[in-house]
Amino acid sequence: MKPPAEVSVLLLSLLAPCVLFALNNAPALQEPLPILGVGIVILGSVLLLLHLLVHNKPSVDPLFYVFGEFSFTCLVGLTNALEQDGFIRGFMRFYLKMGEPHLSSAHAVMMSYWEGAVHFTLFLIAIRRMFKGTSYRSLGLLWAGSSIAHQIVLIPGVVIGKYGSNLWPAFVRNVPFFVAPFWVASVLFNRPRQVAIIKADKISAEHDKSLISRPVDLLFSLLLVGAAAFSVFRAFVVLDCSLDFCFSYIYQYEPYLKDPVGFSRVMMLVHSFYAVPLLAALIYGLQTPGCSWMLDLTTVFAGAMAQSQWCHIGASLHSRTPFTYRVPSDKWWPVIGLNVLLAVVPTLLALRCHTLPAYFMKSVSKGRLNGEKKKN
Numbered sequence: 001m002k003p004p005a006e007v008s009v010l011l012l013s014l015l016a017p018c019v020l021f022a023l024n025n026a027p028a029l030q031e032p033l034p035i036l037g038v039g040i041v042i043l044g045s046v047l048l049l050l051h052l053l054v055h056n057k058p059s060v061d062p063l064f065y066v067f068g069e070f071s072f073t074c075l076v077g078l079t080n081a082l083e084q085d086g087f088i089r090g091f092m093r094f095y096l097k098m099g100e101p102h103l104s105s106a107h108a109v110m111m112s113y114w115e116g117a118v119h120f121t122l123f124l125i126a127i128r129r130m131f132k133g134t135s136y137r138s139l140g141l142l143w144a145g146s147s148i149a150h151q152i153v154l155i156p157g158v159v160i161g162k163y164g165s166n167l168w169p170a171f172v173r174n175v176p177f178f179v180a181p182f183w184v185a186s187v188l189f190n191r192p193r194q195v196a197i198i199k200a201d202k203i204s205a206e207h208d209k210s211l212i213s214r215p216v217d218l219l220f221s222l223l224l225v226g227a228a229a230f231s232v233f234r235a236f237v238v239l240d241c242s243l244d245f246c247f248s249y250i251y252q253y254e255p256y257l258k259d260p261v262g263f264s265r266v267m268m269l270v271h272s273f274y275a276v277p278l279l280a281a282l283i284y285g286l287q288t289p290g291c292s293w294m295l296d297l298t299t300v301f302a303g304a305m306a307q308s309q310w311c312h313i314g315a316s317l318h319s320r321t322p323f324t325y326r327v328p329s330d331k332w333w334p335v336i337g338l339n340v341l342l343a344v345v346p347t348l349l350a351l352r353c354h355t356l357p358a359y360f361m362k363s364v365s366k367g368r369l370n371g372e373k374k375k376n
Contacts, residue, residue: 006128008053009068012046013120016075020091032098036169039099043173046072061130063140063187066180067123070147073177074123078116084109084320099170102154102163106321107263110314111150114307119143135194138299138354140184145303147181152274153267153308161262185300193295198358206359207289214359216352217286223345224286228279230338235272238265252328253335256316259325263315267308275305282349285360294360298350309343 002008019042023029029038050068054060080095080103082088096104103112122143126136155174158164211218237246238257250257257264278301285291313336316327327335353360 004128005054005064005131006124009050009071009127010124012049012053012068013071013075016072017079017091020076020079020095024091024094026094029094030098032168032170035095035099036172039170039173043069043072063184064127064130066184067127067130070177070180071120071123071127074115074120077112078120081109081112081116084112095170098168100158100168101166102158102161102261104320105163105261105263106315106318107157107261107311108154109318109320110311111154111307113314114146114150114310118307119146137188137191137193140188141296141299142303144181144185144188145300146307147177147303148185148300149270149304149308150311151178151181152270153263153311157261157263157266160266162260164262189296193292195295195357195361198361203358203361203363207363209359211287217359220345220349220352221283221286223341224279224283224349227342227345228276230342231268231271231276231279234268238268253331254316254327256312256321256325256327259315259321264312267312271308275301282346289359290362292360292362294353295357298346298353302346302350305346306343309339313339313343 003011023038029035046069047065050065053068054064079088080092083090083092084104092103102108122139126139126143129136129139151174155178158167158171211221233246233249234254234257236243237250237254241247257268259265278297281297282294282301285294285297315321316325316335318326
């Protein structure tokens, strides 16, 4: 009897540290091109093994292969994080030297922890649900948002930061990892959303409520406005705004924003150019009844903000960040508190939308509603 698919993927992923250890001690892997070639062969082999695991099943969701492949790389990331923090050694030296040196940065270490813990757990749960025939749509969208936020900060951050002058061929592996979450999101968006059946009377009653009569949604709206303003402000800060309060903020509160590694600067610009319009859309959805897209958008956005803020907060406190760029001890609570709010508020909003979705459901016409009442 074969083990469940998620157990098979778990066991396959656990081979990642063993593979890294063997490669780290292989004398031939001291040049950039062989490292890229071996990486392609390993990822291709993982796909082949995944196919062999499910070849006898009548139909397999193509997203299984994406989740299985990424599960393997999640354990690679976790191995990297543990080695950079000194818990283990002898696994990543070869890859950091001629592969992706930026993986030794504080931002990349926190990113690797997130992959090894959060992403890996999401994959195993999604694969379990996939083969049980239950929905994993929200889990997939949560991962897609998180992974997109990861890649759109990582790639430009490496290029424009201090690691930009030290790019090796292995860096191109990020291209398929950048494209994959967009493809997964598009596939899941086209699949039907599973929501609880809500009576038309309840939907109509929720639609009749103004924002003032919904204090929770009013609070969320105010918090989202504050998040948008804070995101724009920090974008001005990293763009070297000459105003006194911008200068004071970057030197007295968040000096990590001027870290030459570059990830923090890119993240603030991403928040300004991408997160702020999404925040505006969420504010609109909280004020306009029947915006069913809120259920998906809040899920994707929650994953993106949680991932980016985890990396930002963790890197600004991590020992691999030079002391002068870490959050000052006397400003720890306000700075960390604001950054935590940026992660928590979208998550709570997503939970609100999914647990009480009536306001966001499409309205039912009065004629149709009256006809249904007469039948009943």
